[in-house]
Amino acid sequence: MNRVDAGHHRWKRFLACLLAAVLAVSPLAAAQDDVFPDGDGQDDTGTTGEPSGNGSSDWTVPAIVAGAAASALLIRWLRERRQAVQPPKPTKGERDMLVQLQQQGPEFAPRYNTSAFAAIGMVRGGWPFVLDFAHLQPVMVTLRISARGVPDVYTLRIPFGADETGRHRLQFHLPPAFGDSERPAAIAVTATDMSGERMEPSFRVLALGCGPRAVGSVAIEEVSFLPRLIRAQAREQASYRFFSHSEFPSAVAEFMRVEPANDGERHFFVNEAPIPGGVAAGRSIDPRQWDGRDAGQRISTGTHRLKIRAWAPTEGWITAWSDSRVKVSP
Missing domain, CATH: 2.60.40.1930 (Macroglobulin (MG2) domain)
Structure with missing residues (x-):
């Protein structure tokens, strides 16, 4: 089996497992509360810590199904991106992914829901990050960035009310926890109504980048x-x-x-x-x-x-x- 076929086979197996997990969970709001609790873990910048989860060697972006299931899929997928214990050295899978990102650029799924999607891209502590987007209705935009060896999922959750529709640009620097050299990271963007239970269909991303x-x-x-x-x-x-x-x-x-x-x-x-x-x-x-x-x-x-x-x-x-x-x- 060549490298492309092997990667495709791993992607299908990984996606099937994740879809099974999504079908087993309760609605979107419950999934979010379980994985990204609001409260003690949140600081002034809007970042939320999450307890460490188990690791995974597969970094392929999952294809998106629909609505709440898509968001729940992303949340569980992000949790799998990290190691329970920070490894002293990058794993072989992480090194291979870094080389792939350097040669082929950021990775997106071949199909995705624009209100709940993910990408794999290079990050580094102190690097600037940008998300440019527009929406026609009030929206809760949540950005999550997860890298193996980084104990917390960096989470930025910002509401935009009825008088704040239109185009917006989020721009900030990543914290030092992402390290002093480039590493792969899973990046997820979700856009819901203010309740967090329904996806916002008018949301559209215009740019996403780091570095x-x-x-x-x-x-x-x-x-x-x-x-x-x-x-x-x-x-x-x-x-x-x-x-x-x-x-x-x-x-x-x-x-x-x-x-x-x-x-x-x-x-x-x-x-x-x-x-x-x-x-x-x-x-x-x-x-x-x-x-x-x-x-x-x-x-x-x-x-x-x-x-x-x-x-x-x-x-x-x-x-x-x-x-x-x-x-x-x-």
């Missing part, structure tokens, strides 16, 4: 994806471009099919296009085209959103999504 090159303003902005409609059989194409404040030696454009849902929009990976040579600082890339087809050259009908991943081996990473969408028709 010196990812933050100042958001390192990649002005992500354009046009026109609103293309007809693939007529050989019409969508055009995309973006502006980068930082230099990233590696970058890739990904095309995600979007499906609406009452508990959060679904994104499904369709195709990708590496950007040769990465991106330079202080300039826009030349416009590039997508023909509306998936990786198997089949027409991908429906609405699509563009996702840009860019990274530097030891200077951080950024993922940015287009606010605009392109509908592909036959």
